[in-house]
Amino acid sequence: MELYWENQSPEDTLSLIPTSAITGEGMSDLITNLIRMGQTQEREKLTERDVFECTVLEVKVIEGHGTTIDVVLVNGLLKVGDTIVVSGLNGPI
Numbered sequence: 176m177e178l179y180w181e182n183q184s185p186e187d188t189l190s191l192i193p194t195s196a197i198t199g200e201g202m203s204d205l206i207t208n209l210i211r212m213g214q215t216q217e218r219e220k221l222t223e224r225d226v227f228e229c230t231v232l233e234v235k236v237i238e239g240h241g242t243t244i245d246v247v248l249v250n251g252l253l254k255v256g257d258t259i260v261v262s263g264l265n266g267p268i
Contacts (some may be wrong), residue, residue, distance in 0.1 A: 176189045176190075176191050177189075178190070178192075178193070179204065179208055185212075185216070186216050190208060199233075202232070206247070226250065227250060227251040228249035228251070229246050229247070229248050229249065229251065230246060230247045230249070231244055231245075231261060232245040232246060232247060233245040
């Protein structure tokens with residue numbers, strides 16, 4: 176195992192990506208590396224399924240954009256203008 180920025184051979188050696196639950200630091204590095212793996216070394220292992228899955232990471236308000244939701248999308252495709260339903264504390268949103 177090596178830290179991801181020192182790993183010269185990511186196909187053979189597991190990369191460690193430090194993250195912080197308090198500051199959120201490292202999350203963009205984690206997501207970037209997961210996407211890179213899915214498009215390169217793990218591409219043949221990925222399969223398409225009929226079940227759409229999405230995990231909400233963060234909900235925030237950005238000035239000029241309104242409420243935004245950061246998600247990890249599994250086996251699906253979202254386009255501009257799509258309508259989604261998210262579980263809220265008081266029912267669907």
